[in-house]
Amino acid sequence: MTDHRPIKRGALAKSAGCNIETIRYYENIGLLNQSERTTSGHRVYSPEDQARLGFILRGRELGFSIDELRSLLSLVDSHGYTCGEVLELTRHHIAGVKSKIADLMKLEQTLSEVAAQCDGSDVPECPIIDALWARN
Structure with missing residues (x-):
């Protein structure tokens, strides 16, 4: 799923196999970082953002709750887990x-x-x- 270059939200949704609304939701609740914007206003997602979304989606597939994922991502983000x-x-x-x-x-x-x-x-x-x- 992870591309090696920034991609737009629609392309991210397609490559991740989810809806654009799913990406928006994960951004709104703070699991996925707010994306950068191009000069034309398009949201773009870095390879790290793409990998993080993959982590979130796989975690949800395995039944982890939002709070459990938040805890796991907090550990990952601390770089000291x-x-x-x-x-x-x-x-x-x-x-x-x-x-x-x-x-x-x-x-x-x-x-x-x-x-x-x-x-x-x-x-x-x-x-x-x-x-x-x-x-x-």
Whole structure:
């Protein structure tokens, strides 16, 4: 994705596989630095900006939250981070992923149990609807 020369926002969005609005959003919340402007007013992004956007997008693909990415980028920007610090943040993220997986497995089990009560017939009574209306 990283070009070795400054590129305009549209070209950056295309090469990164994201929308221009995504780039604007990351600039507005401070994850991506505000871009330079050409004399004609076009925003241009340096190779470092391009690499940073790639880092952000890959982090989002891996499920890192905005706050987690902000922490990781803060470490990177300080130029004094240790691998141990990054590992600690990553392990915290893994714990959150495992918790979400456990929640999704419970959800799948509950939905499967409810679906198993339904025979899919043409009658208006449906145990799935009944389960959704039920209050516990």
